[in-house]
Amino acid sequence: MAAADPARPRRAASRAEGDSRQERRPARRKSTQSRSQGVNAASAMSSAAVQLGKLLGRPPESVSSLKPTESGWEAQVEVVELERIPDTTSVLASYKVALDEDGELLSFERTRRYNRGMIDRPT
Numbered sequence: 001m002a003a004a005d006p007a008r009p010r011r012a013a014s015r016a017e018g019d020s021r022q023e024r025r026p027a028r029r030k031s032t033q034s035r036s037q038g039v040n041a042a043s044a045m046s047s048a049a050v051q052l053g054k055l056l057g058r059p060p061e062s063v064s065s066l067k068p069t070e071s072g073w074e075a076q077v078e079v080v081e082l083e084r085i086p087d088t089t090s091v092l093a094s095y096k097v098a099l100d101e102d103g104e105l106l107s108f109e110r111t112r113r114y115n116r117g118m119i120d121r122p123t
Contacts, residue, residue: 038101039073041066047103048075052095055108061092072100081113088117 039047049060058079065076075097082091094112099105 039099039103041068041073044073044099044103045075048073048097048099048105049077051099051105052077052079052097052108055105056095064094069098072098072106073103074098076111077108080116088115090116092116 045063045066048066049063053060056079058081061078061080063075063077067074077095077097079093079095080090081093084090092114093110094114096109096111097105098107
């Protein structure tokens with residue numbers, strides 16, 4: 001790396017340019033459903049899976065949906081209820097999980113049971 005040339009003027013505008021870039025950024029608008037006092041979507045998703053898994057005594061397979069509600073969050077969590085060989089014949093269940101604003105489980109309900117290899121078809 002070459003040494004700096006003392007006769008060459010230093011570039012002093014770099015800090016000012018950085019500040020002007022910050023000023024040009026569009027201001028972020030707050031969501032109409034602000035969740036500042038509660039959990040965010042990622043935390044709610046994780047919380048739904050972990051808490052349901054503890055209650056059922058089975059590890060959750062996945063979270064297939066998550067949506068905010070007036071009182072917190074609602075998630076659909078998939079759980080393997082009966083493992084079989086081959087894996088495509090295992091029985092899974094979909095649970096509707098309600099969480100409060102802090103991510104605490106309020107209720108859960110099994111809404112569907114199906115084989116892993118089963119494909120949803122329009123009715």
